[in-house]
Amino acid sequence: MTDATQGGPIRTKGKSILELDTRTKKRNAAEARFKGYGIAAICVSLFFLVSLLVTIVSNGVPAFTQTFVNLSVTLDEAKLDKNGNRNIDEIKKVSTFGYKPLINAALVSATDGIETELTDKDLDKILSASAGAVVRDHVIANPDMIGETVEFRLLTSSRVDGYMKGRVVREDLARDKNLDAAHLDLIDVMAERGAVQRTFNWDFIFGSDASESRPEQAGIGVSMLGSFFMMLVVLALALPIGVAASIYLEEFAPQNRFTDLIEVNISNLAAVPSIVFGILGLAVFIQFAHLPQSAPIVGGLTLTLMTLPTIVISTRASLKAVPPSIRDAALGVGASKMQAVFHHVLPLAMPGILTGTIIGLAQALGETAPLLLIGMVGYIATNYPEGVTSGFLDPNSAMPAQIYEWAKRADPAFYERAWGGIIVLLLFLLTMNLIAIILRRRFERRW
Amino acid sequence: MSNLMLVLIVLGLGAVGFVLGRSRAMSVAGGDRRKLHSLPVYYAAHVGLNTIVPALLLLFGWMIVQPMIINSSVSGMIPASAIEEGGNLSLLMSDVRRVAEGLDIAVTQGAMTVSEATNLSADADNVRDKLAAVGVALGSDVTTDTLHAAQRYRAMAATGNLWKSIVAIGAALIGMAVALRLTAVAFRARNVVERGILMVLIAAASIAVLTTLGIVLSLIFNTVEFFQLYPASDFFFSLSWNPSFSGRGGGSELGILPLLWGTLYISFIALLVAVPIGLFAAIYLSEYASNPVRSFAKPLLELLAGIPTIVYGLFALLTVGPMLVSVFGDNGALGVGWMQGGTAVMTAGLVMGIMLIPFVSSLSDDIINAVPQSMRDGSLGLGATHSETVRQVILPAALPGIVGAILLAASRAIGETMIVVLGAGAAARLSMNPFDAMTTVTAKIVSQLTGDSDFASPEALVAFALGITLFVITLGLNVIALFIVRKYREQYE
Numbered sequence: 001m002t003d004a005t006q007g008g009p010i011r012t013k014g015k016s017i018l019e020l021d022t023r024t025k026k027r028n029a030a031e032a033r034f035k036g037y038g039i040a041a042i043c044v045s046l047f048f049l050v051s052l053l054v055t056i057v058s059n060g061v062p063a064f065t066q067t068f069v070n071l072s073v074t075l076d077e078a079k080l081d082k083n084g085n086r087n088i089d090e091i092k093k094v095s096t097f098g099y100k101p102l103i104n105a106a107l108v109s110a111t112d113g114i115e116t117e118l119t120d121k122d123l124d125k126i127l128s129a130s131a132g133a134v135v136r137d138h139v140i141a142n143p144d145m146i147g148e149t150v151e152f153r154l155l156t157s158s159r160v161d162g163y164m165k166g167r168v169v170r171e172d173l174a175r176d177k178n179l180d181a182a183h184l185d186l187i188d189v190m191a192e193r194g195a196v197q198r199t200f201n202w203d204f205i206f207g208s209d210a211s212e213s214r215p216e217q218a219g220i221g222v223s224m225l226g227s228f229f230m231m232l233v234v235l236a237l238a239l240p241i242g243v244a245a246s247i248y249l250e251e252f253a254p255q256n257r258f259t260d261l262i263e264v265n266i267s268n269l270a271a272v273p274s275i276v277f278g279i280l281g282l283a284v285f286i287q288f289a290h291l292p293q294s295a296p297i298v299g300g301l302t303l304t305l306m307t308l309p310t311i312v313i314s315t316r317a318s319l320k321a322v323p324p325s326i327r328d329a330a331l332g333v334g335a336s337k338m339q340a341v342f343h344h345v346l347p348l349a350m351p352g353i354l355t356g357t358i359i360g361l362a363q364a365l366g367e368t369a370p371l372l373l374i375g376m377v378g379y380i381a382t383n384y385p386e387g388v389t390s391g392f393l394d395p396n397s398a399m400p401a402q403i404y405e406w407a408k409r410a411d412p413a414f415y416e417r418a419w420g421g422i423i424v425l426l427l428f429l430l431t432m433n434l435i436a437i438i439l440r441r442r443f444e445r446r447w
Numbered sequence: 448m449s450n451l452m453l454v455l456i457v458l459g460l461g462a463v464g465f466v467l468g469r470s471r472a473m474s475v476a477g478g479d480r481r482k483l484h485s486l487p488v489y490y491a492a493h494v495g496l497n498t499i500v501p502a503l504l505l506l507f508g509w510m511i512v513q514p515m516i517i518n519s520s521v522s523g524m525i526p527a528s529a530i531e532e533g534g535n536l537s538l539l540m541s542d543v544r545r546v547a548e549g550l551d552i553a554v555t556q557g558a559m560t561v562s563e564a565t566n567l568s569a570d571a572d573n574v575r576d577k578l579a580a581v582g583v584a585l586g587s588d589v590t591t592d593t594l595h596a597a598q599r600y601r602a603m604a605a606t607g608n609l610w611k612s613i614v615a616i617g618a619a620l621i622g623m624a625v626a627l628r629l630t631a632v633a634f635r636a637r638n639v640v641e642r643g644i645l646m647v648l649i650a651a652a653s654i655a656v657l658t659t660l661g662i663v664l665s666l667i668f669n670t671v672e673f674f675q676l677y678p679a680s681d682f683f684f685s686l687s688w689n690p691s692f693s694g695r696g697g698g699s700e701l702g703i704l705p706l707l708w709g710t711l712y713i714s715f716i717a718l719l720v721a722v723p724i725g726l727f728a729a730i731y732l733s734e735y736a737s738n739p740v741r742s743f744a745k746p747l748l749e750l751l752a753g754i755p756t757i758v759y760g761l762f763a764l765l766t767v768g769p770m771l772v773s774v775f776g777d778n779g780a781l782g783v784g785w786m787q788g789g790t791a792v793m794t795a796g797l798v799m800g801i802m803l804i805p806f807v808s809s810l811s812d813d814i815i816n817a818v819p820q821s822m823r824d825g826s827l828g829l830g831a832t833h834s835e836t837v838r839q840v841i842l843p844a845a846l847p848g849i850v851g852a853i854l855l856a857a858s859r860a861i862g863e864t865m866i867v868v869l870g871a872g873a874a875a876r877l878s879m880n881p882f883d884a885m886t887t888v889t890a891k892i893v894s895q896l897t898g899d900s901d902f903a904s905p906e907a908l909v910a911f912a913l914g915i916t917l918f919v920i921t922l923g924l925n926v927i928a929l930f931i932v933r934k935y936r937e938q939y940e
Contacts, residue, residue: 027832034834038731041724042744045808048801049751055766056758244651252645253652265655271855271925272918273862275889276662279914282896283665305658312655338641366755369864372893400757407761407869415765422758429753 056422063420066201066216067161068153069127069190073106073135077147086143096132099139100124103131103154114189118182126183128155128216156196158216158413160187164198167416204420209381209402215413218406220421222381226296226396227365229385233300233392234307234364239357241304242311243346249312250319251341270309277306278370286374294375294395302374303364310363314356318349351443358436362429368400376401377408399425453506453612457619461499464623468494471630485637493636496643497626502619509614513607521600525592539593546589546597547604549578556581565598666918669911676905677701682912688875688886690895690906701909703916705875709885713796713871714860716881720800722853725807732808733815734837752805756865763798763870764789771797775882786882790872793881799866803856810855814848815841817936847935854928858921864889888913 020028077084079102080094107123124131131154139146155161159179162168170181190196207219245262253259281302285291291298322345330340371377376397385391397405399421406418472490476482483490522540550567553559558581567574574589589597630636674682677699685702728748732741768789773779775786775793786793818841826836842849872884873894895910902908 027835031832031834034837035731035735038727038735041727042731042748044724045728045748045751045801045804046744048804049747052751052754052758052762052801055762059765241651241654244648245654248645248648248652252648262652262655265659267929268922268925269655269658271858271921272662273858273864273889273921275862275864275892276666276914276918279892279896279911280658280662280665283669283911284661287902288665305654308655308658336637336641338644362753366757368755368757368760369868369889369893372864372868373896375897377897400755403757403761404865404869407764418761419765422761425755426758429755433753 056419056426059416060419060421060423062165062167063204063416063423064201065165065198066204067156067164067196067198069110069156069196071103071106071110071152071154071195072149073102073152074149075135075139075146076102080139080146081143086146088140088143091143091146092140094136096136099132099135103127103135106152110195111186111190114186116182116186118180118186122180122183123186125179126156126160126187128157129214130155130210130217155216156187158214158411160184160196161216162413162416163187164191164196165416167412204417205424208383209397209405211380211382212409212411215409215411215417218414218417220399220402220417220424222384223397223399223402224424225385225391226299226376226381227398227400229296229391229396230300230303230398231361231365233297234304234361235357237301237304238307238311238360242308242357242360243315243353245308246312246315246319247341247346250316251337251345266309266312269305270313273369274306274367275369275373277302278373280305281370281374292393292395294379294397295393296396296398297392298374299371299376299398300392302370303367306367306370307360307364310360311353311357314359315349315353318352318356319345321352322348348445351439351445355436355440358432358439362432362436365432366400366425366429368404371398371401372404377405380405399428450506450510453615454503457499457502457506457615460502460616460619460623461495464498464626465491465495467623467627468492468630471627472636475630476632482632484633484635485640489636489640490630490634492640494623494626494630496640497622498619499622500643501622502615505618506611506615509607509611513604513611517600517603517607520603521596524596524599542589542593543596543600546574546578546593547600549581550597550601553578553581565601567594567598662918666911666915669908670915672903673905673908673912676908682909686877688891690909699906701905703888703913705877706886706888706891706913707916708877709792709871709875710861710867710887710889712792712881712885713799713867713887714857716792716796717799717803717860718853718857720797721803721807721856724800725804725856726811726849728804729808729811729815730837733812734833734841748805748808750805751801752809754802756802756863757869759798759802760865760869763794763866767798768794768870771882785880788872788884790870790884791882792871792885795867795871796881798870799860799863802863802866803860806859807852807856810852811845811849814845814852814932814935817848818844845935847931851928851931851935854924854931858924858928861924862889862917862921864893868893888917892917 079098081087081091083090104120104124107127108120111123131152134154135152138150138152156164157178159168159173159176160183163184164187170184173179173181173184187196203217204219205224206221207217208222209219210217245266249259249262253262281298285298285301286293291301326344326348327340330344331337335343375395379395379397381395381397381402385394385396403418403421403425406414406421469487469491471494472483472487473480480487518540521543525539525543550559559577567577574594682701682703684704685700686704687700687702688705689700691699728744732745736744768791771791771794772786772789774781775783777784777787779786822840822844823836826840827833831839867887867890871886871890873886873890874884875886875891876883878885892910892913895907895913
């Protein structure tokens with residue numbers, strides 16, 4: 001029995017009940033502070049997310065545009081085809097170096113009337129080193145155009161491109177032997193005249209990687225194909241194997257040591273660092289099985305082993321979600337256990353399985369560390385695969401490996417490419433995750 | 448006959464078997480499928496599987512065994528003197544294989560006739576030039592011994608391939624015949640086929656075990672090889688990491704301690720960032736946040752988890768590193784000059800911490816939600832404020848689970864590769880300054896295996912010893928964490 005029920009007088013501290021005492025105030029302040037910490041934690045993580053995305057977009061978007069010079073190059077017959085018989089083999093003998101004077105002459109005439117301290121010889125520093133090859137390829141493709149004046153759209157060098165994008169400023173050029181401030185003055189005038197333009201850079205999305213000295217030419221297209229072939233391998237192996245393994249574990253496996261062993265293995269494999277899978281791929285597929293190094297098939301096999309646990313875990317969850325009444329009904333009308341699973345349970349679990357698979361694939365698509373070990377970096381992916389077999393077996397890069405490769409290179413112009421590559425990669429991941437979410441929304445069943 | 452061709456033929460026979468099996472089943476039932484024990488398609492599948500499976504298994508077995516037998520038989524032909532001259536047996540054998548392949552290519556391209564290729568002599572004909580003409584480059588001139596061995600290799604391979612084709616196709620035909628004979632009205636085709644399918648399912652499930660086995664074996668074999676070249680005590684206890692770059696080995700110091708120090712230091716900083724933020728975020732989201740806030744903030748947090756690590760690596764290298772230098776560097780805003788370059792423990796740790804926030808928060812969220820509501824109600828009913836309830840009731844109750852979550856995050860941090868490869872630097876040093884560049888186990892695995900060094904040198908093999916250390920550490924952390932989490936779940940279920 002407490003005092004209150006005995007009707008005794010209630011002791012007060014002589015304060016109004018409407019006013020909080022100091023202890024309550026303190027406790028309430030602590031409450032508010034604690035809540036504040038929580039809000040701060042959320043805000044800090046959202047701030048990190050936003051700053052990450054802003055960094056990616058602001059650094060990466062410039063990679064999608066590129067500066068070009070419009071030049072009318074006179075394809076001088078005396079230089080390109082001395083005998084005048086348009087023999088393609090003789091034309092091919094003129095190396096890209098032989099095209100330099102032509103391009104230079106075109107530059108001189110294009111900059112006609114612009115006051116500059118540069119000598120005519122120095123002018124071509126504003127162009128990419130690939131200019132000669134572009135003109136040469138055109139001439140070899142159309143030998144009958146020799147002698148005419150042809151309009152070309154040539155890449156500028158990465159410094160000029162950087163200047164147009166605001167990445168390179170005049171102060172930087174003091175120590176740069178590739179370009180002078182005078183070139184930039186020239187570019188300013190040419191840009192005003194419309195001879196130098198910045199346009200959307202399809203070559204970045206569909207092109208191939210270029211050597212270390214030509215960042216303006218580098219594109220992510222070939223490594224995108226490499227990733228595509230890898231994902232084909234992962235899809236073709238991880239989906240059936242993962243589904244088969246989950247069906248066994250969920251529907252057929254007896255409770256014994258072997259089943260326990262498999263389950264423990266799967267949950268541990270899901271937590272093994274990805275680099276260890278790279279070591280496995282190197283030792284088993286390259287050292288032991290002698291598969292070709294840097295080939296998408298090896299990358300695909302390695303990533304398959306890495307993705308399997310993810311797929312198994314999500315597949316088992318969606319198999320478990322199918323209510324037992326479905327199985328019982330099938331068994332009741334005379335289906336075998338196998339028929340009940342394959343004809344009824346599996347189709348019902350399919351949306352969940354596909355969602356899990358897509359998420360697993362997205363994970364595999366962004367994974368870099370194992371690819372480093374099986375040799376997918378240090379390789380410059382300049383050639384498109386020639387066919388399906390070559391796509392699987394010939395050395396190639398993959399999107400994340402390509403990004404890493406660019407991030408490692410010395411020229412800061414490659415950093416812009418790396419960020420641009422990340423945008424492409426994230427767009428792929430976003431699409432895949434959206435598909436997964438839509439699949440789940442459309443087909444998910446609540447029993 | 449090429450292997451692909453053989454596989455296609457066997458598959459084709461399987462298809463034939465499928466059709467034959469179906470018609471055979473219908474004919475034994477006299478056209479009335481109700482008399483059969485199983486559906487006709489099961490009889491068809493039974494014949495098809497019996498045709499394909501044994502033949503393909505034989506074929507794959509043959510493909511593995513044949514090169515082994517040929518190698519051991521041919522390597523017996525190479526005299527000991529040649530081995531001494533030529534370095535070692537495996538190099539000579541690869542020469543032999545190359546010559547044999549080259550001769551085969553020459554024959555298929557029509558550069559040599561079959562008899563020319565078999566009657567070559569090493570002295571009279573310049574084999575090296577002839578093979579170079581068909582695009583097979585050899586490292587040295589071909590000796591008589593090598594050529595003899597290569598001819599023997601070719602002969603054995605040709606006989607082997609012939610027998611392989613005969614055996615594979617024979618097995619397919621026999622399998623088909625046996626299965627067709629078994630087809631009868633009372634034959635339980637469904638049960639047999641389903642047992643076969645079950646075998647396939649078991650095989651698929653065993654791949655997880657095989658993967659673990661593959662990881663462990665490949666790590667152990669190469670590590671043992673490494674410890675034969677480099678003393679294990681130096682590896683585990685030496686305080687310096689200083690591999691030689693000559694590529695041929697010698698004079699390298701390969702101590703793991705500086706790498707472990709870097710790994711642990713970076714992981715510690717990462718956890719210092721991720722644990723408070725992740726934990727408070729989880730507490731707020733599960734205890735305080737209204738539904739709209741939760742459904743807005745939670746997916747955004749999980750977005751951080753979906754971003755590939757290469758992106759974080761680039762963020763560390765190109766954004767966070769320079770930013771930290773501008774604050775803590777020589778001419779930085781604070782003017783303290785602690786930081787020399789953008790790559791540092793702090794850079795990598797900070798970015799890794801960001802990466803781990805969603806990991807910690809979603810795991811802790813699950814664990815906090817698993818604390819029974821009655822405990823909350825009891826505490827609130829006694830007059831505790833919400834924060835007092837969280838601090839004095841929920842967190843103590845959830846503590847084991849949260850520790851498990853932190854251990855899982857730590858294992859993630861230790862195994863993380865791309866962020867440290869790009870953000871932490873390459874110099875292995877034992878230093879207390881978090882603004883120094885240091886390196887980690889994972890970063891060194893990458894650099895030792897992607898360099899130019901010879902694969903059999905201790906400089907490359909050390910990566911496997913590092914790998915096994917990493918594997919053991921992360922596995923240990925995971926097992927402990929999963930054990931704790933599971934124990935904790937049982938407590939409240």
